[in-house]
Amino acid sequence: xxxxxxxxxxxxxxxxxxxxxxxxxxxxxxxxxxxxxxxxxxxxxxxxxxxxxxxxxxxxxxxxxxxxxxxxxxxxxxxxxxxxxxxxxxxxxxxxxxxxxxxxxxxxxxxxxxxxxxxxxxxxxxxxxxxxxxxxxxxxxxxxxxxxxxxxxxxxxxxxxxxxxxxxxxxxxxxxxxxxxxxxxxxxxxxxxxxxxxxx
Amino acid sequence: xxxxxxxxxxxxxxxxxxxxxxxxxxxxxxxxxxxxxxxxxxxxxxxxxxxxxxxxxxxxxxxxxxxxxxxxxxxxxxxxxxxxxxxxxxxxxxxxxxxxxxxxxxxxxxxxxxxxxxxxxxxxxxxxxxxxxxxxxxxxxxxxxxxxxxxxxxxxxxxxxxxxxxxxxxxxxxxxxxxxxxxxxxxxxxxxxxxxxxxx
Amino acid sequence: xxxxxxxxxxxxxxxxxxxxxxxxxxxxxxxxxxxxxxxxxxxxxxxxxxxxxxxxxxxxxxxxxxxxxxxxxxxxxxxxxxxxxxxxxxxxxxxxxxxxxxxxxxxxxxxxxxxxxxxxxxxxxxxxxxxxxxxxxxxxxxxxxxxxxxxxxxxxxxxxxxxxxxxxxxxxxxxxxxxxxxxxxxxxxxxxxxxxxxxx
Amino acid sequence: xxxxxxxxxxxxxxxxxxxxxxxxxxxxxxxxxxxxxxxxxxxxxxxxxxxxxxxxxxxxxxxxxxxxxxxxxxxxxxxxxxxxxxxxxxxxxxxxxxxxxxxxxxxxxxxxxxxxxxxxxxxxxxxxxxxxxxxxxxxxxxxxxxxxxxxxxxxxxxxxxxxxxxxxxxxxxxxxxxxxxxxxxxxxxxxxxxxxxxxx
DNA sequence: CATGAATGAGTGTTCATTCAT
DNA sequence: GATGAATGAACACTCATTCAT
Numbered sequence: 001x002x003x004x005x006x007x008x009x010x011x012x013x014x015x016x017x018x019x020x021x022x023x024x025x026x027x028x029x030x031x032x033x034x035x036x037x038x039x040x041x042x043x044x045x046x047x048x049x050x051x052x053x054x055x056x057x058x059x060x061x062x063x064x065x066x067x068x069x070x071x072x073x074x075x076x077x078x079x080x081x082x083x084x085x086x087x088x089x090x091x092x093x094x095x096x097x098x099x100x101x102x103x104x105x106x107x108x109x110x111x112x113x114x115x116x117x118x119x120x121x122x123x124x125x126x127x128x129x130x131x132x133x134x135x136x137x138x139x140x141x142x143x144x145x146x147x148x149x150x151x152x153x154x155x156x157x158x159x160x161x162x163x164x165x166x167x168x169x170x171x172x173x174x175x176x177x178x179x180x181x182x183x184x185x186x187x188x189x190x191x192x193x194x195x196x197x198x199x200x
Numbered sequence: 201x202x203x204x205x206x207x208x209x210x211x212x213x214x215x216x217x218x219x220x221x222x223x224x225x226x227x228x229x230x231x232x233x234x235x236x237x238x239x240x241x242x243x244x245x246x247x248x249x250x251x252x253x254x255x256x257x258x259x260x261x262x263x264x265x266x267x268x269x270x271x272x273x274x275x276x277x278x279x280x281x282x283x284x285x286x287x288x289x290x291x292x293x294x295x296x297x298x299x300x301x302x303x304x305x306x307x308x309x310x311x312x313x314x315x316x317x318x319x320x321x322x323x324x325x326x327x328x329x330x331x332x333x334x335x336x337x338x339x340x341x342x343x344x345x346x347x348x349x350x351x352x353x354x355x356x357x358x359x360x361x362x363x364x365x366x367x368x369x370x371x372x373x374x375x376x377x378x379x380x381x382x383x384x385x386x387x388x389x390x391x392x393x394x395x396x397x398x399x400x
Numbered sequence: 401x402x403x404x405x406x407x408x409x410x411x412x413x414x415x416x417x418x419x420x421x422x423x424x425x426x427x428x429x430x431x432x433x434x435x436x437x438x439x440x441x442x443x444x445x446x447x448x449x450x451x452x453x454x455x456x457x458x459x460x461x462x463x464x465x466x467x468x469x470x471x472x473x474x475x476x477x478x479x480x481x482x483x484x485x486x487x488x489x490x491x492x493x494x495x496x497x498x499x500x501x502x503x504x505x506x507x508x509x510x511x512x513x514x515x516x517x518x519x520x521x522x523x524x525x526x527x528x529x530x531x532x533x534x535x536x537x538x539x540x541x542x543x544x545x546x547x548x549x550x551x552x553x554x555x556x557x558x559x560x561x562x563x564x565x566x567x568x569x570x571x572x573x574x575x576x577x578x579x580x581x582x583x584x585x586x587x588x589x590x591x592x593x594x595x596x597x598x599x600x
Numbered sequence: 601x602x603x604x605x606x607x608x609x610x611x612x613x614x615x616x617x618x619x620x621x622x623x624x625x626x627x628x629x630x631x632x633x634x635x636x637x638x639x640x641x642x643x644x645x646x647x648x649x650x651x652x653x654x655x656x657x658x659x660x661x662x663x664x665x666x667x668x669x670x671x672x673x674x675x676x677x678x679x680x681x682x683x684x685x686x687x688x689x690x691x692x693x694x695x696x697x698x699x700x701x702x703x704x705x706x707x708x709x710x711x712x713x714x715x716x717x718x719x720x721x722x723x724x725x726x727x728x729x730x731x732x733x734x735x736x737x738x739x740x741x742x743x744x745x746x747x748x749x750x751x752x753x754x755x756x757x758x759x760x761x762x763x764x765x766x767x768x769x770x771x772x773x774x775x776x777x778x779x780x781x782x783x784x785x786x787x788x789x790x791x792x793x794x795x796x797x798x799x800x
Numbered sequence: 801c802a803t804g805a806a807t808g809a810g811t812g813t814t815c816a817t818t819c820a821t
Numbered sequence: 822g823a824t825g826a827a828t829g830a831a832c833a834c835t836c837a838t839t840c841a842t
Contacts, residue, residue: 115315170370196396515715570770596796
């Protein structure tokens with residue numbers, strides 16, 4: 001019978017994952033060493049291996065969490081009274097996400113992971129699914145608006161959705177490289193571009 | 201009379217840089233080893249160090265070339281009879297670039313470099329300049345159109361330019377992760393979005 | 401074109417193998433570290449890997465050499481004018497081998513390898529072949545003596561050969577554990593036991 | 601009243617030692633991990649240290665038991681009505697021991713221990729004593745037969761005894777490496793060799 | 801200059817041992 | 822006593838870089 005509560009184990013996993021995310025974001029997944037992660041987490045060098053079988057497993061766990069977080073996005077937006085309006089608002093305000101201090105590590109991590117994905121087919125497939133999921137979520141809202149007569153049937157909803165996702169990903173990278181970027185103005189411009197198609 | 205001609209030296213540099221780009225694109229700058237590059241170039245491990253002082257120097261040389269290539273972009277577009285129309289066309293057609301087989305390695309490399317940039321402030325600064333350069337080139341064209349009365353004075357040309365750059369970067373990543381992406385339809389959508397602002 | 405002669409490469413391999421044999425003999429194959437071997441050979445830690453892909457490969461190379469050495473044994477004894485007499489002499493004198501200072505490391509190594517073999521099926525199969533080879537060599541001589549009418553047809557030549565091999569292996573271990581063992585007297589006794597069966 | 605009875609403690613020791621013997625036999629003393637032993641014994645990693653201060657101590661305890669078992673051998677053979685005949689029988693039948701399924705682990709263990717002994721002077725000394733003990737037991741029987749006039753005074757009883765021990769050790773290794781070995785025929789041959797010296 | 805073997809600091813991982821529960 | 826997570830010193834192996842040829 002373990003004398004260690006499941007809560008303690010979960011907390012330790014959390015500790016390691018958070019440390020790893022911070023270190024991966026700072027140094028990149030490849031340059032980050034197990035020792036870096038342990039130092040960040042305040043545990044000993046071997047201590048990781050009670051909770052994860054390898055460095056790759058940590059990376060995968062972080063990736064899985066990122067993916068899970070992305071899955072929650074569609075539900076959130078669908079819950080709005082007027083999803084189409086919510087989508088437009090978010091396109092304008094989503095750029096607030098780019099400034100959120102608590103998300104900086106995520107943005108950096110994400111970029112590292114994208115770079116890894118190009119190298120690792122398995123990771124690439126999984127990341128592709130994240131993008132596809134985001135696209136589908138947006139497209140679903142657009143399709144409903146088309147069905148409701150609020151958008152023309154001729155609208156290529158799938159590629160409008162793809163475009164929005166690309167815009168988000170591109171803006172994330174841009175903000176990382178050019179911190180002085182004014183995300184509010186960027187949001188305004190995106191909103192204006194979308195207004196030309198979505199109305200509003 | 202020097203035994204080794206400058207041409208030979210330049211050819212050797214070229215050989216190494218091309219090999220390095222290919223390997224960096226395939227494996228990532230960190231995972232790629234000097235030996236990988238040598239194998240790709242068909243030279244010996246020590247031979248690199250006659251031409252480059254370190255692996256980092258190779259990466260920097262590649263980056264410098266990428267930057268130089270980007271600098272040629274504004275001039276090309278300015279040379280068009282109607283730069284604004286050329287810009288719009290390119291926004292629609294630029295996505296052809298995403299499919300160009302000879303550019304796939306560049307797209308991959310670029311992603312690896314962006315990831316490195318987050319880790320390395322010097323590289324980040326330099327990459328930021330590339331983005332700023334692209335933005336300025338686009339903005340210059342937009343500003344001229346404003347001056348010529350073809351676009352309203354109220355247009356936030358700087359952030360429209362930023363948006364276009366973000367869209368390009370995002371689309372590049374997207375195409376790498378989701379190869380089935382139909383870049384023609386993506387281009388159509390981008391063109392349509394821009395039409396709402398630029399007219400057309 | 402390699403600037404290093406094949407002789408140099410062979411010498412380096414030899415250096416490493418000899419060092420490894422010494423260290424394996426002293427510490428056992430498992431306890432011996434790559435660093436031990438490098439220190440013994442006077443080379444740097446990574447230097448081994450130019451010549452051997454892994455520690456296991458070194459062990460296997462040593463094993464292969466031991467096996468090759470064993471293969472030379474039959475030819476040597478067959479070359480004698482009277483192989484049966486030579487066999488008997490060797491049975492008595494072979495125990496001189498146990499004292500030979502230059503073979504002490506081999507005897508120790510051999511014991512380590514036998515221990516490894518029990519653990520590793522592949523190595524076990526290979527070691528079994530060494531034993532079978534030795535047995536066959538001895539049996540061949542005995543069978544010729546039977547064919548020549550010098551030994552009775554009823555003699556179980558196969559198992560007499562096995563017994564001789566077992567005696568050799570057992571004596572090797574014994575001498576390692578009990579260095580004060582008088583191998584000359586041991587040889588006398590073996591010769592006497594064999595005389596009862598082989599005549600002489 | 602002690603919460604933990606001596607019986608319980610003894611049983612736990614037994615459990616650990618049996619598990620350790622099994623694992624050592626299977627993997628070798630060095631490759632076997634504490635965790636392997638714990639898994640085999642069905643206890644936890646820390647639990648070992650209540651009963652043994654270290655892994656080495658377990659190995660030593662097993663060795664001590666092996667030595668104790670060997671000490672019982674002389675008494676058993678002396679108890680026979682005709683010890684000399686019993687010795688000859690055993691030499692022929694002893695090879696039955698090689699086939700006994702319940703002794704396979706012991707044979708393997710023994711080989712591992714011999715290998716360790718070459719590495720560890722203390723263990724070597726102790727193992728030497730086991731061999732010396734076996735030799736003395738056999739020699740004692742032979743000397744009595746000499747005293748009783750059944751064997752010639754010129755017989756080198758000490759080295760005949762050593763030879764018998766070597767034969768046993770050698771045969772053990774042989775049977776491990778060459779499982780197809782026919783131990784009955786091997787026994788026959790040994791008996792026949794001994795008959796030439798001991799009569800019978 | 802080109803070569804490639806040698807170097808040696810550093811990496812991910814293992815495992816005997818400790819100790820809070 | 823028993824547990825098993827935590828520790829930290831090794832370990833096998835990698836790789837950017839050097840340098841004798």
